Amino acid sequence: MKPWKKGLAGERTINTLYFYLTEGCNLACRHCWMGPRFDATGNHYPTLPVESFETAIREAKSLGLSGVKLTGGEPLLHPHFSRLLEIVRREELKLTVETNGLLCTPEVAAEIAKSPNRFVSVSIDGTDAATHEWVRGVPGSFEAARQAVRNLVAAGIMPQVIFTVMRSNVDQVDAMVRMVQDLGAASLKFNVVQPTARGEKLHENLETLNIADLIALGRYVEQELAPNTRLDLFFHYPHAFKALSRIASGEGCGVCGIFGIMGVIASGHYALCGIGEQVPELVFGEVGKDRLAEVWRENAVLKALREGLPEKLEGVCSRCLLKERCLGSCVAQNYYSKSSLWAPYWFCEQAEEAGLFPSSRLGTRPA
Amino acid sequence: MNQTDRPIANPIVVLREEFDDWAVLFNPDTADAVGTNPVGVAVWKRMDGKRSLDDIVSEIKKSFEDTPDSALKEIAAFVNTLAENGFAGLELERKIADA
Numbered sequence: 001m002k003p004w005k006k007g008l009a010g011e012r013t014i015n016t017l018y019f020y021l022t023e024g025c026n027l028a029c030r031h032c033w034m035g036p037r038f039d040a041t042g043n044h045y046p047t048l049p050v051e052s053f054e055t056a057i058r059e060a061k062s063l064g065l066s067g068v069k070l071t072g073g074e075p076l077l078h079p080h081f082s083r084l085l086e087i088v089r090r091e092e093l094k095l096t097v098e099t100n101g102l103l104c105t106p107e108v109a110a111e112i113a114k115s116p117n118r119f120v121s122v123s124i125d126g127t128d129a130a131t132h133e134w135v136r137g138v139p140g141s142f143e144a145a146r147q148a149v150r151n152l153v154a155a156g157i158m159p160q161v162i163f164t165v166m167r168s169n170v171d172q173v174d175a176m177v178r179m180v181q182d183l184g185a186a187s188l189k190f191n192v193v194q195p196t197a198r199g200e201k202l203h204e205n206l207e208t209l210n211i212a213d214l215i216a217l218g219r220y221v222e223q224e225l226a227p228n229t230r231l232d233l234f235f236h237y238p239h240a241f242k243a244l245s246r247i248a249s250g251e252g253c254g255v256c257g258i259f260g261i262m263g264v265i266a267s268g269h270y271a272l273c274g275i276g277e278q279v280p281e282l283v284f285g286e287v288g289k290d291r292l293a294e295v296w297r298e299n300a301v302l303k304a305l306r307e308g309l310p311e312k313l314e315g316v317c318s319r320c321l322l323k324e325r326c327l328g329s330c331v332a333q334n335y336y337s338k339s340s341l342w343a344p345y346w347f348c349e350q351a352e353e354a355g356l357f358p359s360s361r362l363g364t365r366p367a
Numbered sequence: 368m369n370q371t372d373r374p375i376a377n378p379i380v381v382l383r384e385e386f387d388d389w390a391v392l393f394n395p396d397t398a399d400a401v402g403t404n405p406v407g408v409a410v411w412k413r414m415d416g417k418r419s420l421d422d423i424v425s426e427i428k429k430s431f432e433d434t435p436d437s438a439l440k441e442i443a444a445f446v447n448t449l450a451e452n453g454f455a456g457l458e459l460e461r462k463i464a465d466a
Contacts, residue, residue, distance in 0.1 A: 223387070244389040244402040321391065321400040360383035360391045365398035 012306065013064025014296060015260035016096075017056055020274045021084070022047045022073030023266040027100050028137030029125075030207070031164050033333075034073070034274050035197035038137075042077030045266075050080050050087075052268040052287040057091055059292035060262065067094030067117075071274070073266065076103035082111055089115055097121070098162075101148025102141060109148075109155035121160040121189070122148050126168075127175045134168060149183045158186035165190055165217060166208050173217065177229050187232035189253065190221055195346060196336045197278055211350040215241055222246055238329045238348055239322040240361045247325070256327040258305060262296065270295050272302075275332035282335065305331065305341060315344030316352040319362045373458040374423075374446045375416035380454050382411055392454055399452060403445075406431060410442055411449075416458035420446065 023046045024039025025032070039045050057065065068088055070081075076099050078084065088095050095118040104122070112118055122145055126132035129142035136142075152159045161180045165173065173190075180188045192214055195203040202208055209217065218235040222243060226233040234253045235242075242251065263273040264287060272282040284302070285295040296302065309331075310323035317328050328334055329345040337346055351357040383391040388405040403411065409430055413423045424442055428434045435441070449455040 243387050244385065244391070245387060245404065248402065248404070321393070321398075358385070360385055360393075363393050363395065363398050363400060366396065 011297065012259055014060045014262050014292075015064065016067045016069055016094075016257070017060050017065060018069045018071065018261055018263045018273055019048060019053065019056075019075075019084075020071055020073060020263065020265045020277065021075045021078040021081075023277075024077065025073045025100075026077055026102050026138070027074065027141055029198065030135055030137065031166065031193045031199045031202050033194045033196040033199050034277055036073040036277075039073075039077065042074075042079060045073075047078050048264065048266045048268060050083055052264070053084055054087055055288045056264050056270075056292060057087065057093070061091065063293060063296055065093065067096065069096040069098065071098040074100055074102070076108060081108070085111055085115065093117075095119070099123075099148065100136070100141065101145035102138075104148035104151055106151045106154065109151040109157065112152070113155040113157050118157065119160070120152055120157050121162050122152070122185075123162045123164070124149075124176075124180070125164055125166075127172045127179050131169050131172060135164070135166070146183060149180075149185055153184035158184065160187040160189055161185045162189045162191055164193055165214075166193055166202065168207065170209060170213070170217065173221070174225070177225055177231060177233070181229060181231050185231065187234065189234040189236060190217070191236045192347065194330070194333050196275075196333055211347065211354050212356060214347070215351060215356055218242075238345060239326045240320050240348060240358060241351070247322075255325060256329055256331050258309070258327060258331050262292070272335075273332050275336060279332075279336060282332065301341070308342065312342045313344065314340070314342045316348045316357060316362075317344040319364050320348065321361050321363050372419045372421075373416050374414045374418075374420065374450070374455050375458045376411060376414040376449075376455050377453060382408070384408065392449075394454060397453065399454075401449070401452065401454065406442075407445055410445060414446070414455055 023036055024042060024044055025036040026040050028038045037045055075097060095115040097112060097120045099122055101122040112120060124132060124145045125135040132142040133139055149159055163176050177188060193199045193202050193208045218237045218241055221233055221235045236253050239247055263271040263276055265271050265276045268287045269276060270284040276283040284299045309327050313323055313328050317323055331341060334343040334345055335341055337343060348357060379394060379396055381393045383393055390408045391400050391402055393400045409427055410423055413426060420443055424439045446455060
């Protein structure tokens with residue numbers, strides 16, 4: 001197992017800042033775990049000031065920052081997106097962009113491509129307009145997303161397509177692999193709908209897959225589809241369900257990155273991650289007003305997590321042999337569900353209740 | 368008592384084989400676990416204190432296609448890692464003499 005990256009003083013470093021650049025979004029996705037307000041033009045709701053972006057990066061660099069993730073809302077809605085990219089290049093940071101693709105023109109794709117170390121993902125939730133747009137809520141968004149992938153490929157970026165599986169599109173899994181391959185993407189990631197914000201409603205309305213179907217689908221994607229496509233395929237479920245060969249190959253999907261990230265939300269506040277938009281107690285301070293080093297070192301939640309993870313995890317997570325890698329899969333989701341940093345991950349809990357948690361991955365230390 | 372070159376599995380450790388022939392080795396005394404590939408599983412099943420490392424490698428070469436020239440080195444490293452973590456040891460001379 002790799003040791004956690006630590007700085008010269010032995011403290012944990014901030015590897016990546018996750019910037020949630022906009023409070024609005026130009027789509028209205030049924031499964032969104034952030035729940036931004038609909039904003040077709042980006043002019044109606046707050047966006048992160050460029051000064052806050054620069055300040056957070058400057059302060060994080062002394063704490064070990066090596067990369068940024070630009071997400072939303074919808075990051076390309078940010079009115080100064082090109083300026084943000086310039087700052088990322090100037091600071092020689094790894095760049096990750098998560099976009100729905102609507103505004104990813106050839107010019108924007110070329111601007112992103114100027115960053116030598118970049119990774120871009122585009123969300124597409126079906127192989128036809130009706131399926132994708134039922135999920136995304138905006139007519140025309142399907143073809144725009146596909147064109148975004150083409151624009152990125154033309155600019156020299158092989159993006160990842162992210163496909164969130166649910167009842168309405170699960171019959172398109174095989175066709176999705178073919179479509180994404182034809183578009184020229186490098187990889188396809190299958191996301192599971194998280195029961196947070198709008199995703200919670202989708203779960204309540206039984207529009208999501210049940211736990212048995214999710215586990216079976218993950219196995220199918222990893223064991224049947226992945227060996228037969230040039231795409232890299234990832235199924236975003238916890239490590240306890242992944243084949244050991246996938247884990248041994250270094251796949252990190254389904255692992256909480258909590259020890260090395262800090263979120264910056266559009267209001268200009270530090271937060272655990274984007275969950276700060278939903279859960280005020282996971283907001284840690286204000287960019288420019290509170291020193292990041294102090295927040296990073298002294299915030300009570302972060303300190304508790306460093307001291308308590310993974311040993312304090314409860315329920316099935318406490319007995320999981322992979323808890324030191326997985327760290328509860330998603331602390332933000334767990335907290336959202338049960339108001340506890342140590343709550344077990346819903347997916348694993350449901351699997352155990354259904355008798356589907358792999359028994360080979362469970363074990364406890366004798367008292 | 369001298370150690371032999373015959374590795375022996377810690378008898379308390381449980382081999383939990385999975386659907387794809389990989390496996391988890393689980394020590395219920397400590398709750399330590401390690402994952403291993405099918406070759407490691409085959410090695411583990413032969414760590415009976417009677418076979419030497421050379422014997423095990425020879426058997427592995429017959430069981431798996433395209434075994435690399437570095438097999439002995441890799442298997443020795445695997446066994447050493449198991450030993451360092453309490454999953455295995457090396458049989459002692461006296462036990463062999465008693466057997």
